[in-house]
Amino acid sequence: MxxxxxxxxxxxxxxxxxxxxxxxxxxxATSSIKRRVLRFLQLANVTLYDLKxxxxxxxxFFIWFKQSxxxxxxxxxxxxxxxxxxxxxxxxxxxxxxxxxxxHAGCATGEEPFSMAILLHEAGLLDRARIYATDLNDAxxxxxxxxxxxxxxxxxxxxxxxxxxxxxxxxDYYTARYDNAIIHNELRRNxxxxxxxxxxxxxxxxxxLICCRNVLIYFNRDLQNHVTDLFCRxxxxxxxxxxxxxESLLFSxxxxxxxxVSLKDKIFRLKNDQAKC
Amino acid sequence: xxxxxxxxxxxxxxxxxxxxxxKILDGIPAGxxxxxxxxxxRLKNVDSDLKAIxxxxxxxxxxxxxxxxxxGHIYLAPQNYHLLVEEDRTFSLDYSELINFxxxxxxxxxxxxxxIYKERxxxxxLSGSNKDGAEGLQAIIAAGGMGVVQDPLSAEYTIMPxxxxxxxxxxxxxxxxxxxTTIFSIPGNRQTM
Numbered sequence: 109m110x111x112x113x114x115x116x117x118x119x120x121x122x123x124x125x126x127x128x129x130x131x132x133x134x135x136x137a138t139s140s141i142k143r144r145v146l147r148f149l150q151l152a153n154v155t156l157y158d159l160k161x162x163x164x165x166x167x168x169f170f171i172w173f174k175q176s177x178x179x180x181x182x183x184x185x186x187x188x189x190x191x192x193x194x195x196x197x198x199x200x201x202x203x204x205x206x207x208x209x210x211x212h213a214g215c216a217t218g219e220e221p222f223s224m225a226i227l228l229h230e231a232g233l234l235d236r237a238r239i240y241a242t243d244l245n246d247a248x249x250x251x252x253x254x255x256x257x258x259x260x261x262x263x264x265x266x267x268x269x270x271x272x273x274x275x276x277x278x279x280d281y282y283t284a285r286y287d288n289a290i291i292h293n294e295l296r297r298n299x300x301x302x303x304x305x306x307x308x309x310x311x312x313x314x315x316x317l318i319c320c321r322n323v324l325i326y327f328n329r330d331l332q333n334h335v336t337d338l339f340c341r342x343x344x345x346x347x348x349x350x351x352x353x354x355e356s357l358l359f360s361x362x363x364x365x366x367x368x369v370s371l372k373d374k375i376f377r378l379k380n381d382q383a384k385c
Numbered sequence: 386x387x388x389x390x391x392x393x394x395x396x397x398x399x400x401x402x403x404x405x406x407x408k409i410l411d412g413i414p415a416g417x418x419x420x421x422x423x424x425x426x427r428l429k430n431v432d433s434d435l436k437a438i439x440x441x442x443x444x445x446x447x448x449x450x451x452x453x454x455x456x457g458h459i460y461l462a463p464q465n466y467h468l469l470v471e472e473d474r475t476f477s478l479d480y481s482e483l484i485n486f487x488x489x490x491x492x493x494x495x496x497x498x499x500x501i502y503k504e505r506x507x508x509x510x511l512s513g514s515n516k517d518g519a520e521g522l523q524a525i526i527a528a529g530g531m532g533v534v535q536d537p538l539s540a541e542y543t544i545m546p547x548x549x550x551x552x553x554x555x556x557x558x559x560x561x562x563x564x565x566t567t568i569f570s571i572p573g574n575r576q577t578m
Contacts, residue, residue: 139469179481
């Protein structure tokens with residue numbers, strides 16, 4: 109039998125976390141955060157009461173809990189048609205800028221910024237690009253900074269890469285050793301990994317492209333509006349916003365500030381009169 | 386037999402379930418008003434025709450995040466996401482770990498629906514060759530909802546229905562034709578316009 113917790117118990121827990129550590133999960137979508145908490149109770153084999161006790165008294169336990177609460181699943185070139193569209197439509201526009209600035213918000217363990225670096229490299233633009241890759245979790249960023257990806261996953265990414273229209277030998281982009289692949293250093297040189305909390309942190313730069321794929325799905329509508337507004341204010345005029353394939357601006361307060369570049373691939377562009385909205 | 390009213394029907398299927406789903410969808414009467422949510426194990430990162438295959442008679446939608454769950458609509462869980470429902474009757478999606486080697490997982494959607502719709506939910510587990518769906522059906526029955534399993538004798542792959550029956554003695558075991566007559570002709574599930 110699966111354990112259950114009520115919405116009130118969930119809220120109490122999230123408020124405790126916020127009071128104690130400053131991380132605000134209260135704007136997360138209830139159904140998925142509840143699943144994460146239940147999953148953690150099972151994993152740690154503790155009751156809700158124990159969980160609250162440990163969170164209150166043991167910061168290391170909290171780090172484990174926080175890491176489990178957020179979803180850190182990602183892959184390289186996920187949704188190949190999206191990356192194909194980036195190649196065809198977005199990258200030619202980015203090429204017109206002397207310095208290209210891209211933000212991957214919620215980058216997990218770095219697979220998406222690595223994919224982006226490969227696209228930019230193949231377009232001859234990587235040298236003048238800065239890819240800011242941010243995440244809530246330190247552990248993710250530390251792993252991302254190593255550039256190491258398990259080899260079995262890499263084999264799956266080769267197929268994805270080829271579906272994006274990539275024609276290079278994918279194996280030229282990494283060195284395989286034992287069970288791991290390490291992405292070549294020159295591809296990672298212009299990626300800056302850094303901690304940033306979309307809920308509580310502010311604008312830190314101006315970007316021509318913001319990729320935030322499969323992050324907003326974990327937020328409720330108010331928090332989605334808050335984060336989309338943060339993106340608006342972090343965008344260069346006519347900047348691009350890329351979301352996950354099932355994420356929509358349709359239900360967002362900012363929908364009128366964007367025009368649709370690709371509905372299927374969820375690529376949007378800030379309208380001309382909406383700079384610094 | 387008492388026929389409960391319900392606010393939602395969730396159907397989970399895996400290998401061998403597509404012909405059954407087509408048959409069931411063909412049997413859904415035009416006036417059937419409550420939402421039907423279908424979760425089928427699917428490949429990821431390949432274009433899929435499933436929506437078109439299932440949608441010959443009805444319009445089938447793959448919901449986007451925060452899309453409202455509407456009466457009279459048939460929804461198909463999108464590839465490579467878990468599909469959940471929020472308190473305000475909107476869908477939300479989740480790209481977390483595979484459950485039972487699957488994303489979408491039937492257990493995830495069933496448990497989520499049970500949490501929100503409680504006794505007003507109906508869950509149906511069809512043919513398949515893993516054990517996804519059994520725990521989800523248990524959650525629906527525990528919440529007071531109705532659990533239905535495709536009769537393994539009528540199923541191309543029996544592991545999934547057998548696992549669901551083993552875990553849920555209260556589940557009704559029905560052939561596809563009986564699923565149509567029992568679930569989709571419930572008078573209370575039709576809206577008289």
